[in-house]
Amino acid sequence: MVRAPCCDKMGLKKGPWTTEEDQVLISYIQKYGHGNWRALPKHAGLLRCGKSCRLRWINYLRPDIKRGNFTREEEDAIINLHEMLGNRWSAIAARLPGRTDNEIKNVWHTHLKKRLHKNNKITSSTCSTSNLTSQSADPEYVNFESPTMHTSMSPQPSSSDDVSSVNNASAATGHDMIKDEKIEFVAPFPEIDDSFWSEALSADNSGDIPLEFSEGTNDDSTHPQFPVTSNIDDGMNFWFDLFIRAGHGGTPELPGF
DNA sequence: AATCTCGGCAACCGCCCCGAG
DNA sequence: CCTCGGGGCGGTTGCCGAGAT
16 A cells, blocks of 8 residues: 655645745634644645645644743753653653644754763763763753652653553663653753643643642732642652643643634 | 855654544 | 554754854
């Protein structure tokens, strides 16, 4: 069974998107949603294949995309998650609010791989027998590490991310990260922005999973107060729960679509 | 000032998975 | 159970801009 590539059809445009095309795609999806990506370009009047439209929307036009440089915290999170999940960019993206798999993949290949490579060099030349992490060997590394976290974190069920796939990823990358249903990793504090909070709070409001923090009384009342706990595991679980509850385990529901 | 080199990023390609018929 | 089509994912490419020479 050989299927012709979807863009093989004559007359379909390839290459960079114009602002006009972007506008057409945005307004169409805002009006009608994207039930069927293959049919979408025809209905919207775009000379693009469905895949191209989908990619453009997912990676660039979606309203919940966070633009701009990755923070150090995000980069560290990517490194940690990559260690856990391997090259499963979509799974990693699911844990980084507002970031796309493509973006993360690019950052990995352009920045983080080099950084890790550099760190490994330093590590192997300076402390080859120690059990220091590569990150802690980086003189520039800002240490966001908590004490090593043991958690029974269950990867959020989504189309591309379930327990078995995590295990597969671990096997595929040769990492034996999951033992006795516990994942050992170093969790950085994620950068929290307003969209993250609104999603976390709306997840709370949906009633699916009760959030246990209370509304804050600081300047921005949309920001809840963090739970105060002396138990580091609880604190870390709180952060991870928030990520998961924020609905990034799959394609987020977009308001109004 | 012109040319070259390199890095970053958007987009494409092809394969895989899964659900419907 | 098998086939087919759509969606999703990861790898790769190629363009463009910035910095170096």
